Amino acid sequence: MSLKERITEDMKTAMRAKDTARLSAIRLLLAAIKQKEVDERIVLDDDALLAIIEKQLKQRRDSVNQYEAAKREDLASAERFEIEVLSAYMPAGLSEAEIDAAVSAAIAETGASGPADMGKLMALLKPRLAGRADMSVVSAKIKTALAR
Template structure:
């Protein structure tokens, strides 16, 4: 079953169970997916859906930190729940050792020698690690590896 089909089935199950909070989170994800399909006139594959889900998660995390800073526990709880629901559609995260190994392999493959090759390396790493690792953290690790 593709990720898109799984999300659709989960949406139907949430409707049947009358889980309004879960249904709302899934509907927002489905709307973002549909918007991208219509805008670009494409059919999304699992990688594109993971990218959309990752973007939705990032937005929720940003909102969560803002709500917590403002002392709005009620809204923060809603964001936490939506993060939990959306996280179920993400692939398992990579360990630090696996990320380091992927960085070293990409450096070897591309023949990168210094910070000037950062863009080339990030372009090679992004398809491999997207949705499975925080790309900001990967970028920081990459800078350290290239500085050596």
């Protein structure tokens, strides 16, 4: 079953269970997917869907930070629930050691030697780690590795 079919089936399950919070989160995700498909006149594959989910997760995390700063715990908890729902569609995350190994391999592969090679490394690692690692963490690890 493709990721899109799984999301649609989860939406139907949430409808039947009358789980309005989960249904709302899934509908927002499906709306973002549909918007991308209509805008670009394409049918998205699983990798493109993961990129959309990753973007949605990032937006929710930013919202949680803003709501917490504004002392709006009710809104922050709603966003956290949506993060939980969306995270279920992401593949298993990589451990710190696996990210370090990927960064080291990319440095060896490209021959990167300094901060000027940061973009080259990110361009190489982003498709390999997309959806399985937070790219801000990967970026920090690359900076640390190149600073040595």
